[in-house]
Amino acid sequence: GQQVMQIPQYQHVQEGEDFTTYCNSSTTLSNIQWYKQRPGGHPVFLIQLVKSGEVKKQKRLTFQFGEAKKNSSLHITATQTTDVGTYFCAANGSSNTGKLIFGQGTTLQVKP
Amino acid sequence: EAEVAQSPRYKITEKSQAVAFWCDPISGHATLYWYRQILGQGPELLVQFQDESVVDDSQLPKDRFSAERLKGVDSTLKIQPAELGDSAMYLCASSLSGLFNTEAFFGQGTRLTVV
Numbered sequence: 515g516q517q518v519m520q521i522p523q524y525q526h527v528q529e530g531e532d533f534t535t536y537c538n539s540s541t542t543l544s545n546i547q548w549y550k551q552r553p554g555g556h557p558v559f560l561i562q563l564v565k566s567g568e569v570k571k572q573k574r575l576t577f578q579f580g581e582a583k584k585n586s587s588l589h590i591t592a593t594q595t596t597d598v599g600t601y602f603c604a605a606n607g608s609s610n611t612g613k614l615i616f617g618q619g620t621t622l623q624v625k626p
Numbered sequence: 627e628a629e630v631a632q633s634p635r636y637k638i639t640e641k642s643q644a645v646a647f648w649c650d651p652i653s654g655h656a657t658l659y660w661y662r663q664i665l666g667q668g669p670e671l672l673v674q675f676q677d678e679s680v681v682d683d684s685q686l687p688k689d690r691f692s693a694e695r696l697k698g699v700d701s702t703l704k705i706q707p708a709e710l711g712d713s714a715m716y717l718c719a720s721s722l723s724g725l726f727n728t729e730a731f732f733g734q735g736t737r738l739t740v741v
Binding site: 613616 | 657659669674681717719729730733
């Protein structure tokens with residue numbers, strides 16, 4: 515079945531450093547969503563990317579969707595302790611059934 | 627703000643017993659998902675409903691798991707009999723229309739421990 519691979523699994527950064535997580539699929543995606551899960555919490559929607567090559571920004575967060583619609587990235591500039599959590603990409607395959615498949619997530623730890 | 631409601635929040639059960647989880651999605655949301663999340667991993671899709679119909683249950687272990695959404699509103703996920711490996715967080719999510727890829731809203735989840 516469809517899978518999305520996410521790397522790295524863990525990332526420890528000093529507060530103020532940048533952070534990037536990558537999501538890759540072997541198949542073309544109709545769109546991709548990003549979620550954040552705080553420790554002990556549930557996933558919360560951040561953004562959705564639909565168009566090839568799309569770039570969206572939310573304050574210090576920059577989201578990109580690859581030209582081939584097979585990969586995506588989330589970049590955080592100047593991390594803060596409030597950025598701690600696990601970031602998941604969730605993909606919808608090209609058949610667009612609404613089936614939302616999650617990656618394994620990248621857990622971000624930020625040292626103050 | 628509307629939320630996805632799940633109950634119970636925590637459940638401890640003995641192996642071979644039956645267990646059931648309930649989910650009430652946000653009003654008007656046609657798509658409902660049940661996910662299982664093992665600690666340190668991403669949510670694994672078990673079943674997806676569009677209104678009262680199952681759209682995808684390819685990852686649902688049908689020998690022991692069942693899910694229903696009879697009136698296209700709330701939903702129940704059942705495990706019978708429970709096994710030790712079923713210990714996980716069970717998350718319910720809903721979206722206005724999964725087919726148009728609107729964002730999914732998650733409930734707080736039910737943490738299941740099988741002993």
